[in-house]
Amino acid sequence: MSVAGFGTGAPASSRTGPETELAARTAIIAAYRRAQELGINQGSAGNVSLRWHRGGLTGMLVTPAGLGADELGAADIVWLGLDDPQPEAGARAPSSEWRLHRDLYLARPEFGALVHAHSSFAASLSCLPAVQAQGIPAFHYMIAVAGGDDLRCSRYETFGTQELSAAVVAAMIGRRACLMANHGQAAAGATVSAALALALEVETLCRMYAQVCQLGAPQLLDAAEMARVRARFAARAASAGT
Secondary structure, eight states, X not given: OOSTTOOOOEESOTTTSOSSHHHHHHHHHHHHHHHHHTTSOOTTOSEEEEEEEBTTBOEEXXXXXXXXGGGOOGGGXXXXXXXXXXXXXXXXXXXXXXXXXXXXXXXXXXOOEEEEEOOHHHHHHTTSHHHHHHOBOSSSGXXXXXXXXXXXXXXXXXXXXXXXXXXXXXXXXXXXXXXXXXXXXXXXXSSHHHHHHHHHHHHHHHHHHHHHHHHOOOOOOOHHXXXXXXXXXXXXXXXXXX
């Protein structure tokens, strides 16, 4: 597919998003490569998407199946309609997790981008029965960055299935990120860079939690303190205009 025909389209936010589809595709590739550089994805694992509308069609751009970060070109990124998710003629197959991206965009209109990663500590903790049942508690105030008092873990479902998508959508109610049982993590944001930053923060929190649990049982922050933290985060985001 040639990149010459990519039009302007419409990002999730014209204030913060790329102005053309070529720029949007380039931003997705940059984020996918950066995720590998940061060590939160390897090879062709994980995927990145951006909400992107074409004319009157609501849709998204998502990384393709089976290509590593160094192999991606702009024409390899796949556009799918949210209501009719069929790849264009000649396009690559989308990531096996396209349903997860599509359903989160349908359920959460505030999400403009999504990063799904198989990051080491998030994936490792997601295999523990206690984490699957209770998530990661408020051992550190930055847990609030995901939107609540804990970091939830979705139930296990086979990769690439509608069942997995439904599990992640449920775990993300009132949240911007979650772990995925025996799998990894998902993180959303208004922009690709925001989603990637949150995915990195989730991995950092998972690493810290794994380390502190080796030393003993952590002292948890109570609900009142976490409410204060969330309020401060909200005020900071409002002052930044995000």
